[in-house]
Amino acid sequence: MKHHTIVLDHGSGGLLSHELTEKIMLPAFDNPVLSRLDDSAVLESQKGRMAFSTDSFVVDPLFFPGGNIGDLAVNGTVNDIAMSGAVPLYLSAGLIIEEGFAIRDLETIIASMAAAARQAGVSIVAGDTKVVPRGAADKLFINTSGVGWIAGDFEINAANARAGDCVLLSGTMADHGMTILNQREGLSFDADVKSDSAALNGLVARMLSAAPDGIRVLRDPTRGGVATALNEIALASGTGIQINESSLPVRKSVSGLCELLGIDPLYAANEGKLIAIVDRACADAVLAALRQDPLGADACIIGQAMADHPGRVVMETAIGGRRIVDMLTGGQLPRIC
Amino acid sequence: MEHTHHYRDGRLCRRLAEQIASMCAEDLRIMEVCGTHTVSAFRHGIRTLLPRSLSLISGPGCPVCVTDQAELDAFIEIANMPDTILATFGDLMRVPATGSSLQKEKARGKDIRMVYSTMDALDLARANPDQQVVFAGVGFETTAPTIAASILAAHAENLSNYSVYCAHKRVPPALDALMHLSGVEIHGFLLPGHVSVIIGEQAYAAFFEKHRIPCVIAGFEPADMLYAIGRLAEMIASGTPGLENAYGRAVSAQGNLRARQVMDRVFETTDALWRGLGRIADSGLAIGEEFADFDAARRFCVNVRPAAAPAGCACGEVLTGRCLPPQCPLYAGVCTPAHPVGPCMVSSEGTCAAYWKYNR
Numbered sequence: 001m002k003h004h005t006i007v008l009d010h011g012s013g014g015l016l017s018h019e020l021t022e023k024i025m026l027p028a029f030d031n032p033v034l035s036r037l038d039d040s041a042v043l044e045s046q047k048g049r050m051a052f053s054t055d056s057f058v059v060d061p062l063f064f065p066g067g068n069i070g071d072l073a074v075n076g077t078v079n080d081i082a083m084s085g086a087v088p089l090y091l092s093a094g095l096i097i098e099e100g101f102a103i104r105d106l107e108t109i110i111a112s113m114a115a116a117a118r119q120a121g122v123s124i125v126a127g128d129t130k131v132v133p134r135g136a137a138d139k140l141f142i143n144t145s146g147v148g149w150i151a152g153d154f155e156i157n158a159a160n161a162r163a164g165d166c167v168l169l170s171g172t173m174a175d176h177g178m179t180i181l182n183q184r185e186g187l188s189f190d191a192d193v194k195s196d197s198a199a200l201n202g203l204v205a206r207m208l209s210a211a212p213d214g215i216r217v218l219r220d221p222t223r224g225g226v227a228t229a230l231n232e233i234a235l236a237s238g239t240g241i242q243i244n245e246s247s248l249p250v251r252k253s254v255s256g257l258c259e260l261l262g263i264d265p266l267y268a269a270n271e272g273k274l275i276a277i278v279d280r281a282c283a284d285a286v287l288a289a290l291r292q293d294p295l296g297a298d299a300c301i302i303g304q305a306m307a308d309h310p311g312r313v314v315m316e317t318a319i320g321g322r323r324i325v326d327m328l329t330g331g332q333l334p335r336i337c
Numbered sequence: 338m339e340h341t342h343h344y345r346d347g348r349l350c351r352r353l354a355e356q357i358a359s360m361c362a363e364d365l366r367i368m369e370v371c372g373t374h375t376v377s378a379f380r381h382g383i384r385t386l387l388p389r390s391l392s393l394i395s396g397p398g399c400p401v402c403v404t405d406q407a408e409l410d411a412f413i414e415i416a417n418m419p420d421t422i423l424a425t426f427g428d429l430m431r432v433p434a435t436g437s438s439l440q441k442e443k444a445r446g447k448d449i450r451m452v453y454s455t456m457d458a459l460d461l462a463r464a465n466p467d468q469q470v471v472f473a474g475v476g477f478e479t480t481a482p483t484i485a486a487s488i489l490a491a492h493a494e495n496l497s498n499y500s501v502y503c504a505h506k507r508v509p510p511a512l513d514a515l516m517h518l519s520g521v522e523i524h525g526f527l528l529p530g531h532v533s534v535i536i537g538e539q540a541y542a543a544f545f546e547k548h549r550i551p552c553v554i555a556g557f558e559p560a561d562m563l564y565a566i567g568r569l570a571e572m573i574a575s576g577t578p579g580l581e582n583a584y585g586r587a588v589s590a591q592g593n594l595r596a597r598q599v600m601d602r603v604f605e606t607t608d609a610l611w612r613g614l615g616r617i618a619d620s621g622l623a624i625g626e627e628f629a630d631f632d633a634a635r636r637f638c639v640n641v642r643p644a645a646a647p648a649g650c651a652c653g654e655v656l657t658g659r660c661l662p663p664q665c666p667l668y669a670g671v672c673t674p675a676h677p678v679g680p681c682m683v684s685s686e687g688t689c690a691a692y693w694k695y696n697r
Contacts, residue, residue: 246347259341262685264380315382316382317380317381317382318345318347318381319345319346319347319350319351319381319382319383319386319559320347320350320351320382320386321381321382321383321384321385321386322382322385323379323380323381323382323385323695323696324694324695324696324697326693326694326695326697329673329674329675329694
């Protein structure tokens with residue numbers, strides 16, 4: 001390819017657009033549905049219910065320890081689909097690129113998207129690329145949408161939590177959010193932190209096979225962190241949720257960075273973790289299933305749902321006190337995913 | 338950060354809390370002056386471990402909260418000057434000025450940058466030689482040395498497009514003003530840790546000698562705070578007030594001499610306006626004559642017009658311990674973190690925000 005940077009013509013629909021698609025997108029995403037290059041992808045339908053989700057990614061910086069905007073965009077939508085218990089199948093990818101973006105960086109990001117899709121077992125079957133003049137967008141934005149098949153008659157949603165259920169967390173908190181914050185200009189602490197960006201559909205499949213009827217709620221605590229996700233569950237279900245500070249898993253390096261910067265890890269973003277509200281009777285089986293997977297190795301029970309304080313999340317602190325854990329108001333930091 | 342878990346040991350903290358309870362025969366009102374103490378107390382659930390007879394009253398220790406309305410309006414005016422970048426710490430962004438906020442001005446296209454240190458603001462000035470970069474200088478003795486250092490650096494390299502609008506305040510004169518305010522009932526002061534790291538224990542000696550009220554400098558971990566509260570309770574119970582430093586691992590008698598020298602070189606004390614406390618003599622820091630070129634107020638003749646606090650807002654009473662957030666008529670109804678009326682509901686160290694977040 002002669003160009004080293006993206007020019008407006010790469011988004012014109014003309015020759016350069018085709019070249020970009022043929023030379024970068026198609027070889028990377030490599031599937032027969034996309035290769036037809038028709039106006040829409042034609043998919044075989046599955047019997048039963050489908051899950052559908054969309055997410056836009058504007059993370060800054062585009063590259064960070066543990067991943068880049070490409071794998072984040074694939075994993076983010078895969079995870080949203082998986083949180084209803086669905087098996088993610090197909091994704092679309094829409095790119096908005098700022099004029100002047102390095103084509104080498106684009107290739108790296110597309111390769112990461114392809115690798116993440118392969119890892120998650122999904123196909124990227126539809127796509128679109130637009131180029132906007134310099135300054136009209138910041139480097140690269142990606143939107144992904146996706147569909148998945150719900151292979152059973154279970155109901156997994158936030159309203160399902162019941163008093164007595166256990167609250168499980170699949171691993172350490174705040175890895176992604178603190179990695180991004182640490183990368184921001186002027187804040188490059190030499191800390192051993194990296195994003196947890198990962199697809200969680202495999203983990204969900206393990207949980208469902210361990211307790212097909214025992215999983216009430218699944219949430220991936222991205223922006224707003226574990227605290228905000230738990231508040232959403234408490235509000236939707238009308239239960240109260242109590243968590244124990246001393247059982248909350250945080251990597252030492254992440255916890256140190258949080259202390260230094262005054263960030264509460266409960267509110268920092270995760271991109272490869274899930275919260276599960278599980279029937280108490282199945283909690284041990286689900287925990288064991290989680291821990292069998294490397295992505296769930298640090299899984300633990302962090303609390304319980306209860307009839308007290310409906311709609312509220314309350315924490316027993318490490319020193320034995322109590323406090324409310326509220327939703328995040330305002331942003332701890334902008335543009336983390 | 339390894340050592341912090343010692344100060345969060347559950348058994349130790351509960352034992353300290355039991356000792357406090359054994360000394361609290363009558364109602365005790367202890368003021369934690371610093372906003373970081375307020376947040377730490379809530380965040381760790383310290384208040385729930387204390388006996389009901391002991392009240393922790395939050396004081397004027399959140400820098401954004403004590404900033405006078407007129408100063409907030411001045412920042413908006415600066416942000417609206419042509420060819421100007423206003424650099425600020427994040428806390429100020431959402432604080433309501435009269436009819437606007439820096440966040441709203443930014444959305445309207447004004448060039449307002451959030452920075453993590455004054456050195457970032459200097460970098461902005463170096464990178465944008467055609468723009469004036471003005472730093473919104475809000476804070477206590479904790480941040481003042483870094484502001485002073487930025488002015489010294491700008492002076493050394495003749496950076497003519499950098500200046501500071503200085504609304505810095507000093508803690509000890511505010512304590513004295515509090516003691517003269519009617520309706521304030523305080524039996525002891527939990528003195529700020531970070532401020533004391535800079536100014537040292539000696540900075541409170543005159544205040545203590547004048548008022549003979551128990552004063553203990555405290556760290557921010559749960560065991561630090563509980564120990565210091567215990568010392569205050571003991572002094573109050575025995576009627577033997579003292580000035581003590583319970584944060585010896587960070588605070589010395591003289592404070593950080595280098596930081597104090599930098600401050601003394603750049604700043605001179607001046608009267609300052611405080612929300613809730615009004616004008617307090619010698620409680621502010623102004624940029625001295627030698628560095629007048631770096632004083633945004635003088636360079637741009639910023640108009641500081643007296644401005645009234647938002648109608649109905651009790652931030653002034655909350656800051657001085659005369660009103661608890663839930664007693665403010667606007668709290669949780671009109672004024673919430675998403676739609677704040679007063680600064681105490683916005684700042685991460687604001688008392689109303691802490692009550693809302695942890696204690697609703």
